């Protein structure tokens with residue numbers, strides 16, 4: 001089995017570890033998070049602050065892979081940039097109950113949660129989260145650091161640009177797009193393109209008038 005280090009130790013990380021334990025491709029050997037002040041080895045696993053990634057690369061070399069298990073798209077991107085690890089060192093994690101169609105492209109660092117469906121010819125770039133029971137239909141493109149929340153549904157040919165967050169149970173009709181770092185609110189139905197950095201809510205989805213910074 002390949003060795004896997006999970007980066008981030010919050011709620012999302014718990015679910016990511018469950019995916020690792022449910023599969024038989026990776027062995028979870030440790031967790032890095034800046035809530036740990038120092039590197040500690042215990043019960044054949046270790047924990048430590050994020051900067052100790054260099055120590056792990058030195059010790060395990062080509063055998064070790066990583067996943068950034070942090071739910072915030074912006075923080076996931078910031079940590080990836082801080083670490084500067086080659087993409088090939090990031091695992092793709094797919095829960096055994098997820099369904100992945102033919103010609104689907106899942107790029108490194110992406111996780112696919114229990115019950116999710118990614119249909120034929122969809123392309124999911126690096127460090128995306130396809131959360132529990134989400135559906136990505138045929139020919140969709142999700143750029144890096146996208147989060148598709150639990151129960152969200154993308155119809156065919158939808159494009160979700162970098163860093164966008166699609167809320168719980170939201171839906172997007174065929175061929176629409178969500179702009180870079182946009183947010184689609186929980187339960188929204190997107191029938192027109194969402195501009196970059198916009199938060200859209202409702203049925204049909206429209207931009208919120210007052211936007212807090214996320």
Ligand SMILES: CC(=O)SCCNC(=O)CCNC(=O)[C@H](O)C(C)(C)COP(=O)(O)OP(=O)(O)OC[C@H]1O[C@@H](n2cnc3c(N)ncnc32)[C@H](O)[C@@H]1OP(=O)(O)O
Pocket residue numbers: 131149150166167168183184185186187188199200201202208211212
């Ligand atoms: C495993 C996991 O947990 S994954 C987590 C996935 N997370 C999600 O799906 C969360 C998605 N987030 C949302 O839907 C949020 O409500 C957001 C981002 C759309 C808005 O958040 P905020 O900016 O904090 O908005 P806030 O809560 O202040 O609400 C502002 C107004 O919008 C309304 N509103 C907020 N969200 C929604 C929504 N999804 N649909 C309809 N109306 C909404 C509120 O009722 C409020 O209306 P009012 O001014 O008339 O009282």
